Structures are given as C-alpha cells and as structure tokens.
Amino acid sequence: MAYLNVTEIESAVAALAAAYPATAELIACPNATHESRQTHMLRVGASSGPAPEAILVLGGVHAREWVPPDALVSLAADLLEAYELGTGLRYGGKQFTADEVRRAMETVDLFVYPCVNPDGRHHSQTADPMWRKNRRPHPNGGGCVGVDINRNFDFLWDHLAKFAADSGVNTSANACDRNVYRGPSVASEPETRNVTWALDTYPRIQWLVDVHSAVPVILHSWGSDQNQTARPDQTFRNGAFDTVRGRANDTVYGEYIAAGDLNRCATISQRMNDAVKGVRGDDYGVEQAFGLYPTSGRATTSRSAGI
Ligand SMILES: [Zn+2]
Secondary structure (H helix, E strand, C coil): CCCCCHHHHHHHHHHHHHHCCCCEEEEECCCCCCCCCCCEEEEECCCCCCCCCEEEEECCCCCCCCHHHHHHHHHHHHHHHHHHHCCCEEECCEEECHHHHHHHHHHCEEEEECCCCHHHHHHHHHCCCCCCCCCCCCCCCCCCCCCCHHHCCCCCCCHHHHCCCCCCCCCECCCCCCCCECCCCCCCCHHHHHHHHHHHHCCCEEEEEECCCCCCCEEECCCCCCEECCCCCCCCCCHHHCCCCCCCCCCCCCEECCHHHHHHHHHHHHHHHHHHHHHHCCCCCEEEHHHCCCCCCCHHHCCCCCC
C-alpha cells in the first residue's frame, strides 16, 4: 500500500527518535485504544535554553483521511534531517532556508502526534475505506461501532443542552450514527484522552493544529458560533446562552474572542495558507471554523486560541 499502515507509522516515529537522539524524543501516550494499540508522539526540537513554547500537531483523528499521518511523519523526518545537515527544505515552489529551519528547530518544540486513531485507520485500510470513527465496541454487542473522536472533546460536548435546537450543530447522540457519534460521555475515548493528556502534561503547548484531509481549508477558532470581539459575556462558558448558541447570522449570540487572539489566529492561518499556496498554487482559503458548520466536542476548539 502506498500509504503507511499503523505499524509502519509507529516504527517510523521510533526510528526517527533513535536516529536523532539529540533533537527527537519518543513520547508514549498513556491510553491504549479499544483494540489495545499503543501510540506515540514525537517531540522535535533543538532548543538549548529553557523549554520553549510548543505546538501540538495531530493527524489521523479521522480514520479515512489517510494523508495527514504520512505527511506528519515526513514533516518530522524532513525537519530532523535538514537541521542535522544544515540544509533548507523545499516543497514544490516553496522554499525554507537553512536559517529558517534552524530557527524553527531552536525556538519551538513541535509535538507531532501522527496517528491519533490507529484502530480506525487500520479498519479503513483493511475493511471499510470510508470509515471515520474509532472502533469503540457497541455497548450491547450490537452493530453500531465507533465514536467520532472529533466530537468527543470537552467543548460544549452536550450539544442537546448547549446549542439552540435549530442550530444545525454537526454531532450526534445516536451511537448508530455512522460519522459523528459524540460518544457516551465527554472524553470517553482513549484517543481523546491521549490528546488532552498531552495538553495537560505539557502546558507550554500553546497551539494545536489538527490536520485533516476532507476539505481544503484552513479553519481557526471558534467553531461554536460566529466570532465577536465586543461582548465578553457571550462565551461558551456562560450557560445563560445555551438555548441560543450556534445560530448563523443572528444578533443574539456570538462567540467572544479577544481582538488580539482573533488577530493572531487569522494572521497565522493566512501564513499557513500562503505557505500551502507556494507549493503548487492551491489556495485553500482561511475561515473561522463556524463557517464549515457549528460544532461541539472538537479538538481544536477545546483550547482557546487553538487553530
Ligand atoms: Zn476529518
């Protein structure tokens, strides 16, 4: 198969850590999956001073999106090799100088978690190519398997209580929903808890990038309602707005984001888009995540200012 299988992803990150002991660290995630798979992150960085600000990059949350895990393994390998050899990196028409590689490696820690949902990927690659969820067994031994990891995080998880009834929020409490079942409780899934474990264990992780391959777009916070910068009381933490949250184009509720945070999200997203465009000219575009559809329980909205 042209794409890496879950065993190859694990052996790749282990091999990188062994090959670059000074700049890569293999980190075991604590929660085994329903099918007893253990996963690892790779910390990539060459900072010699105090621990720098860090970025967590996720891949493979959605089983059928086969590209991101491979891309993240390649990204880690490219950075580690280029730094060691003192070279730059080139992707299509986009070039990074040796100095840019050195600065990136020495000023941030990149936590690369290439395959969050290996059970799902294995199922997608061997049995059902369009499988998206993990492989949580049905509670009563029935046929409805799996939870959408990207609806299981602790962000307005209980959509029936936290969103307007007519918001169209894209999640489901039905275990038989093929794509977006949110799970029986918040963070019920080991895959979800591995991600939150990383955020809790390394509080210097200030940015979370969750790489998918369903829609070519760069999405940034928030996903729950249209952003607004004027009313700090209108926030996902405020239960007074639970019955009106998530409606598009209304004047009753917008998700508060501080103007400075919004500016940082938009600026970084645009830089990501420009970098992608430089490779082969593809213009993904930048949007607030709510523009795709209202969401609850997603990884990137479980931390403020995460893209
Ligand atoms: Zn996806």
